[in-house]
Amino acid sequence: MPRKKLIAGNWKMNCLSAEGTALAKAVAKQTKETKFDCDFLICPPFTLLGLVKKCLRGSKVALGAQDVHFAEKGAHTGDISPLMLKDLGCTYVIIGHSERRVDHHETNELINKKAVAAHAAGLNTVICIGETEAQRNAGETIKVCQKQISGSVPADADAKNTVIAYEPIWAIGTGKTPTSADVQEVHAAIRAALNKKLGKTIANKMRILYGGSVKPSNAAELLSLPDVDGALIGGASLKADDFIAIAKNATK
Numbered sequence: 001m002p003r004k005k006l007i008a009g010n011w012k013m014n015c016l017s018a019e020g021t022a023l024a025k026a027v028a029k030q031t032k033e034t035k036f037d038c039d040f041l042i043c044p045p046f047t048l049l050g051l052v053k054k055c056l057r058g059s060k061v062a063l064g065a066q067d068v069h070f071a072e073k074g075a076h077t078g079d080i081s082p083l084m085l086k087d088l089g090c091t092y093v094i095i096g097h098s099e100r101r102v103d104h105h106e107t108n109e110l111i112n113k114k115a116v117a118a119h120a121a122g123l124n125t126v127i128c129i130g131e132t133e134a135q136r137n138a139g140e141t142i143k144v145c146q147k148q149i150s151g152s153v154p155a156d157a158d159a160k161n162t163v164i165a166y167e168p169i170w171a172i173g174t175g176k177t178p179t180s181a182d183v184q185e186v187h188a189a190i191r192a193a194l195n196k197k198l199g200k201t202i203a204n205k206m207r208i209l210y211g212g213s214v215k216p217s218n219a220a221e222l223l224s225l226p227d228v229d230g231a232l233i234g235g236a237s238l239k240a241d242d243f244i245a246i247a248k249n250a251t252k
């Protein structure tokens with residue numbers, strides 16, 4: 001069964017109201033003007049979720065957040081709960097991005113806990129994994145990704161509530177990407193790890209996105225690989241034209 005591709009934008013810590021509104025409106029408009037064969041998701045910072053939701057009205061672009069706390073509510077200063085995201089109109093949340101694993105010392109255990117809480121609140125998760133440059137050079141990429149899948153992906157994950165994003169850390173924001181053969185090899189190994197954890201039916205249906213310096217010029221090649229089911233896009237998602245140009249390569 002073909003997997004419908006997901007083209008997701010992670011805006012990271014970018015955009016104030018005016019910029020974010022203009023960007024979301026431009027993405028919504030362009031997704032309505034052309035017929036696409038993929039799903040769309042944009043993940044602005046928390047501060048813009050309400051505004052962006054309004055801009056996306058009437059479009060098929062889903063709204064997601066970039067992180068979530070695992071608790072329902074309570075004494076967690078500065079944190080945001082799954083139900084708060086749901087309340088704002090989010091249907092997705094990114095969990096375990098490498099920038100959070102590094103900056104906030106997030107572990108596989110914590111990411112797993114966040115995913116369980118997000119699923120319980122009815123949110124879909126984009127669970128991120130990926131190796132460092134040193135791990136890649138040491139030939140440990142597949143081992144690292146297997147461990148992250150085994151630890152971060154909860155037992156309740158299925159093809160509807162979970163998307164995996166493979167983002168080699170050394171490819172994020174650097175303009176460097178692995179070769180197509182390397183990307184396909186890692187994605188196939190991730191699917192095998194999902195098979196082991198969740199069974200064949202779920203593993204075959206679950207979308208595995210590639211992230212790390214995806215741009216209009218390399219999108220066709222990356223999105224044509226058999227186990228690449230979409231892209232998680234950082235820098236290029238901040239320009240509506242680039243984001244849409246990437247999506248034009250996303251066919252089944």
Ligand code: 13P
Pocket residue numbers: 010097167171172173174175211212213214232233234235236
């Ligand atoms: P870039 O597309 O800027 O490399 O970022 C990728 C990423 O980290 C998306 O989550």
